[in-house]
Amino acid sequence: MDLKAVTHVDGYEEFVKTVAELEKNNKPIFILFSGSLDESGENWCSDCREAEPVIQEALASLPENAQFLHVGVGPRDEWRDQNNPFRKQSNLKLKCVPTLMRWKAPERLEEAECKKLDLVKMLFEEED
Amino acid sequence: MTNMSIVRFACGSSPRLCRSRTSFMVKSTCQYSATAVEEKANEQSSKYDLVVIGGGSGGLACAKEAAHLGAKVAVLDYVTPSPRGSKWGLGGTCVNVGCIPKKLMHHAALLGEAVHDARAYGWVLPEKAKVMHNWEVLRNAVQDHIKSVNWVTRVELRNNKENVEPSVPNASAFHDSENHLIRRKNKRTIDYINGRGYFHSSHVVNAVLNNGKERSLNAEKVLIAVGGRPRYPDIPGALEHCITSDDIFSLARPPGRTLIVGAGYIGLECAGFLNGLGYDATVMVRSVPLRGFDQQIAQLLCGEMEERGVKFLHKCIPTRVEKLENGQLKVTWSNVKDSSLQSDVFDTVLFAVGRRALTKELAVTTAGVHTEKESGKIRTDNEQTNIPHIFAVGDVLHEKPELTPVAIQAGKLLAHRLFNGGSEVMDYHNVATTVFTPLEYGTVGFSEERAVELFGEDKLEVYHAFYKPTEFSVPQRNASRCYIKVICEREKPHKVLGMHFVGPQAGEVIQGFAAAMKCGLTMDLLKTTVGIHPTTAEEFTRVFVTKRSGLDPTPQSCCS
Numbered sequence: 001m002d003l004k005a006v007t008h009v010d011g012y013e014e015f016v017k018t019v020a021e022l023e024k025n026n027k028p029i030f031i032l033f034s035g036s037l038d039e040s041g042e043n044w045c046s047d048c049r050e051a052e053p054v055i056q057e058a059l060a061s062l063p064e065n066a067q068f069l070h071v072g073v074g075p076r077d078e079w080r081d082q083n084n085p086f087r088k089q090s091n092l093k094l095k096c097v098p099t100l101m102r103w104k105a106p107e108r109l110e111e112a113e114c115k116k117l118d119l120v121k122m123l124f125e126e127e128d
Numbered sequence: 129m130t131n132m133s134i135v136r137f138a139c140g141s142s143p144r145l146c147r148s149r150t151s152f153m154v155k156s157t158c159q160y161s162a163t164a165v166e167e168k169a170n171e172q173s174s175k176y177d178l179v180v181i182g183g184g185s186g187g188l189a190c191a192k193e194a195a196h197l198g199a200k201v202a203v204l205d206y207v208t209p210s211p212r213g214s215k216w217g218l219g220g221t222c223v224n225v226g227c228i229p230k231k232l233m234h235h236a237a238l239l240g241e242a243v244h245d246a247r248a249y250g251w252v253l254p255e256k257a258k259v260m261h262n263w264e265v266l267r268n269a270v271q272d273h274i275k276s277v278n279w280v281t282r283v284e285l286r287n288n289k290e291n292v293e294p295s296v297p298n299a300s301a302f303h304d305s306e307n308h309l310i311r312r313k314n315k316r317t318i319d320y321i322n323g324r325g326y327f328h329s330s331h332v333v334n335a336v337l338n339n340g341k342e343r344s345l346n347a348e349k350v351l352i353a354v355g356g357r358p359r360y361p362d363i364p365g366a367l368e369h370c371i372t373s374d375d376i377f378s379l380a381r382p383p384g385r386t387l388i389v390g391a392g393y394i395g396l397e398c399a400g401f402l403n404g405l406g407y408d409a410t411v412m413v414r415s416v417p418l419r420g421f422d423q424q425i426a427q428l429l430c431g432e433m434e435e436r437g438v439k440f441l442h443k444c445i446p447t448r449v450e451k452l453e454n455g456q457l458k459v460t461w462s463n464v465k466d467s468s469l470q471s472d473v474f475d476t477v478l479f480a481v482g483r484r485a486l487t488k489e490l491a492v493t494t495a496g497v498h499t500e501k502e503s504g505k506i507r508t509d510n511e512q513t514n515i516p517h518i519f520a521v522g523d524v525l526h527e528k529p530e531l532t533p534v535a536i537q538a539g540k541l542l543a544h545r546l547f548n549g550g551s552e553v554m555d556y557h558n559v560a561t562t563v564f565t566p567l568e569y570g571t572v573g574f575s576e577e578r579a580v581e582l583f584g585e586d587k588l589e590v591y592h593a594f595y596k597p598t599e600f601s602v603p604q605r606n607a608s609r610c611y612i613k614v615i616c617e618r619e620k621p622h623k624v625l626g627m628h629f630v631g632p633q634a635g636e637v638i639q640g641f642a643a644a645m646k647c648g649l650t651m652d653l654l655k656t657t658v659g660i661h662p663t664t665a666e667e668f669t670r671v672f673v674t675k676r677s678g679l680d681p682t683p684q685s686c687c688s
Binding site for chain 2: 106107108109113116119122
């Protein structure tokens with residue numbers, strides 16, 4: 001998959017709206033939850049910054065029909081709030097960023113795992 | 129020239145085919161081509177310190193430990209679909225079609241009971257008849273959990289965690305003289321291959337992949353950890369229409385009225401939770417339930433199940449299964465005593481008549497490994513087979529408990545002996561276990577029958593008591609089969625030989641006592657241990673009626 005085919009959204013409401021749209025296509029959805037960009041244009045989450053190039057490289061391993069959604073979870077202080085909907089919603093229950101997952105499936109990678117190319121590829125590839 | 133190219137083509141597909149030809153010319157070109165094939169195989173194959181066949185409890189534990197110790201390890205895992213088409217991912221029987229889904233479904237059934245008890249405790253709930261169970265919700269929840277475990281298992285195999293100590297104690301190689309953890313620089317990841325392994329020769333294991341291709345692995349050492357699968361009886365209709373424990377946990381539609389053939393712990397546990405979830409369940413028993421277990425206890429467990437609505441067909445064996453037009457199954461069976469025939473109709477028939485080790489599929493004979501004729505299991509000496517570089521662990525072992533923690537422990541200790549100069553061997557004695565029937569049974573040590581066989585009735589003292597869990601009182605639950613038994617030596621210091629607990633949370637109750645028995649628990653020590661009140665486990669600290677005395681073991685009043 002090429003970077004241009006990646007859909008970007010910010011915040012929970014946009015995420016909910018967009019994923020509902022993507023679900024209508026009946027194709028596998030992969031989501032990267034990441035820190036959002038702060039005022040200086042930088043991702044406040046350092047693990048996310050490090051994971052990004054690895055994930056970009058692995059995009060080539062995605063199945064043909066896959067949809068990839070990149071979600072900025074919002075500003076750091078909102079993320080820190082334990083009542084943040086990203087932490088509570090039953091399909092999400094995010095514990096950390098970055099979290100890379102196959103939507104509505106058990107496959108997910110968290111934090112340092114997202115920096116490992118072979119693990120990311122394993123998540124993207126269909127199991128033989 | 130043409131002849132040689134034809135022969136080379138034939139050799140390319142199978143060297144063995146060539147060796148069977150007789151002409152001299154063909155033979156010599158065959159030898160040339162056979163070498164070419166071998167060389168090509170060697171190119172693809174890699175040399176592993178350890179090839180583990182079977183990615184279940186034992187195989188993975190040994191593989192991970194070995195990799196931590198610097199060994200180059202490959203794990204082969206493959207699930208041949210069941211006759212009903214069920215298959216599953218990495219993790220083995222326990223994770224996919226054993227302990228884990230079983231415990232979840234057992235718990236689902238217990239929660240159903242708890243909902244009804246809750247009313248007595250003040251909860252305002254719909255009447256009993258209105259509380260329904262949705263099979264699909266349970267089945268999907270269980271399958272989702274299993275899949276997440278499959279995923280985590282795959283990640284763990286690939287994810288080389290730094291600073292993680294191998295989990296076997298006394299791993300002295302990991303600490304320097306001042307007890308600082310030495311990080312092993314050569315810790316490795318494990319090569320996981322989703323393929324069916326078999327012995328091509330004693331040091332070469334082939335993996336048949338899903339796409340039909342084969343991969344060849346050169347192994348310094350091999351670990352057979354292939355476990356087992358359920359048996360089907362050889363009667364018409366069994367294979368075609370019936371399910372086993374391989375299928376029940378992923379059954380797409382509710383099981384309905386179910387016949388469970390087999391009264392070992394698998395059959396009883398399945399019948400137990402199916403009944404608890406609201407399905408009509410019947411157990412067909414050929415000889416006795418829970419053969420090999422303490423029979424007095426087996427009677428209590430079955431008595432409890434019967435009281436809860438499970439039907440038992442004793443001393444019966446099925447003779448045929450026919451599928452009716454409406455999709456239901458008509459089962460005919462014969463009574464072992466008088467050979468009379470009977471039949472009845474069920475929605476589902478589940479066979480739990482025993483399991484067989486998957487050694488035949490492995491082509492163990494190619495490697496020269498001996499197996500037991502009937503069971504296919506392997507006799508080992510500290511997990512070593514008759515072939516010095518080939519080992520085995522888990523359910524595939526002859527006369528060893530078929531339990532996940534046993535396989536894991538044995539696997540880890542084996543890895544230490546093979547790759548860390550360890551000398552500790554697996555202790556298969558006094559392994560605690562629990563049967564998760566509706567009323568649970570936890571035990572460690574000998575059954576009463578086995579103790580009598582080994583020591584003689586005269587040399588034993590058996591303490592026992594019925595008890596009533598405090599929580600049963602309010603909802604007026606029947607506690608008449610909540611029972612404990614302690615078997616010990618009659619002579620001082622009255623060493624404890626076996627402990628038995630029938631009641632709720634039996635596994636939790638017995639676990640600690642397994643450690644106590646390892647420390648040489650005696651009846652005197654048990655008597656002087658102060659109980660925690662109010663619990664059911666405390667009953668072990670206040671059991672004083674012996675079978676020999678003939679006194680009444682039914683419960684005394686609460687705190688006296």
